Amino acid sequence: MSNPAGRRRVAVTGVGLVNPFGGSAADFFTRLMAGESAIRLYRHPASPAPLQQPAMHCPLFDAEAVLGRPLAAVTDRYSQLGIAAAFSAWEDAGLPRVGAGSDDYGVSWSTGVGGTLTFERGYTDFYVHGKDRAHPLSVVQAMNNAAASHIAMQLGLGSACLTYSVACASSAIAIGEAMRRIQAGESQLVVAGGSEAPLSFSVMRAWEAMRVVAPADEASAPGCCRPFQAGRGGLVLGEGGAALILEDWEHAEARGARIYCELAGYGQSCDHTHLVKPDSGGQVRAIRLALREAGLAPAEIDYVNAHGTATREGDPAEIVALRELFGEHAAGLRVSATKSMHGHLLGATGAMEALITALAVARGEIPPTANLTEVAEDCRGVAHVMGAGVRMPLRAAVSNSFAFGGSNAVLAFRAVS
Known part of the structure; x- marks a missing residue:
């Protein structure tokens, strides 16, 4: 196939x-x-x-x-x-x-x-x-x-x-x-x-x-x-x-394997602006490339596992990127940062979050951003999942990973149809 x-x-x-x-x-x-x-x-x-x-x-x-x-x-x-x-x-x-x-x-x-x-x-x-x-x-x-x-x-x-x-x-x-x-x-x-x-x-x-x-x-x-x-x-x-x-x-x-979901898209970009300061434009490019390869429209994405590290500059830059790329759909886009519960595994964090995103798509369950009680003014504009997780069918989801050095990588997962 x-x-x-x-x-x-x-x-x-x-x-x-x-x-x-x-x-x-x-x-x-x-x-x-x-x-x-x-x-x-x-x-x-x-x-x-x-x-x-x-x-x-x-x-x-x-x-x-x-x-x-x-x-x-x-x-x-x-x-x-x-x-x-x-x-x-x-x-x-x-x-x-x-x-x-x-x-x-x-x-x-x-x-x-x-x-x-x-x-x-x-x-x-x-x-x-x-x-x-x-x-x-x-x-x-x-x-x-x-x-x-x-x-x-x-x-x-x-x-x-x-x-x-x-x-x-x-x-x-x-x-x-x-x-x-x-x-x-x-x-x-x-x-x-x-x-x-x-x-x-x-x-x-x-x-x-x-x-x-x-x-x-x-x-x-x-x-x-x-x-x-x-x-x-x-x-x-x-x-x-x-x-x-x-x-x-x-x-x-x-071989009769159980299939959790499809890894449908992958996008990578470089900010080319600063060694440690994130750039929303570079993040947008990576997300757009992942969706384009997967053949997914922004409106088909139901969940984003955000890079969300809880730093002062990183979090709002990512929200700006999501608002720009998803447009009107951003207001209803479910977003969570699971680093709030498992921390930042540096070079392994993208794999941990890809695993979580794949299970979210397979199970129709979205984990929350723990400890989030009041969304900062510069992080508003998306549907943050707060408190406990939510259950809902997911058509597709993306996992964001953004790094020092300006490297951005995004994976897009699609539900088995």
Whole structure:
């Protein structure tokens, strides 16, 4: 089956993630629908100076239990989170772990800061503990393509194995480029997503220094990330991994796979204006390209999973873009920013939000922006989903990912007809 443009259609047949609550992607989505925040005050366990920040941490994740001791022993946490998410998505897609290898199946993965915990361990070993050599596996644990390579090796995937690092747009780009490979017939199936373990002393301090991290104490941490809120205080870092199994539609139907929805469009643009300040014009271009490829009119989009980081400049820029592109339809366009509950996973955030958007389309349920009680004046003009989630049939939805460096990536998902 081909789409109207003659390219192969792309099905989402599996979803998997590592999340702070434990359990499946479906369980995680249910908790998001209830507006439950996973953000807590995180105390860095080995910082050379006291460090506490609100963060989304995955304390229940046991790498040895999921991956086995040998693999866990030779991988950085960001790889461990990614491999576990890929395994979960693979199982969800009904694919066999034993004898599953195929030269027509590949990997498209992403990370922003890669093995930062490995780098920090080396620094601490030298300058704090006085050791005279680094861990012998430091290079292969820290490299940005380690997670993708391990996923390919563990699942026996012989098609292209690629890693993208484009700041906070990384995993949306990884998913979009995987879509391109399937459309072109280069791969029948791609494990696409991203993983991030940014809760190192250096990364947390670096983001704090930019003055964009939400202030919080123990009691206020769950509600401190408030996208689009009047008086919002900033973003919250998160760790985790998320994966989608993307598959050629005919291949999925032939093996009797369950299809969640169609990944129908992908748009990418560059702001070309400023390294960190978002530009609404660039965002509009990316959304328009995604809709054009999907063959969707703006009025057919029922939900936008916003990039919405709760920063002073980022949130209104995105709302301006939505109002410009969607016009009169914007007033009834459902919008939410799920970072309010799972934090900002940097290079993995686009995959987490793509997974949430795909489930929203498949289930006919839209999660809310948690903690949003009063929409800021500069963020009005769309139908913000506040409090708890809403249930309604969705024809199509988009997931926005906008990054430092001016890179914008948008994914469009369409319901199975």
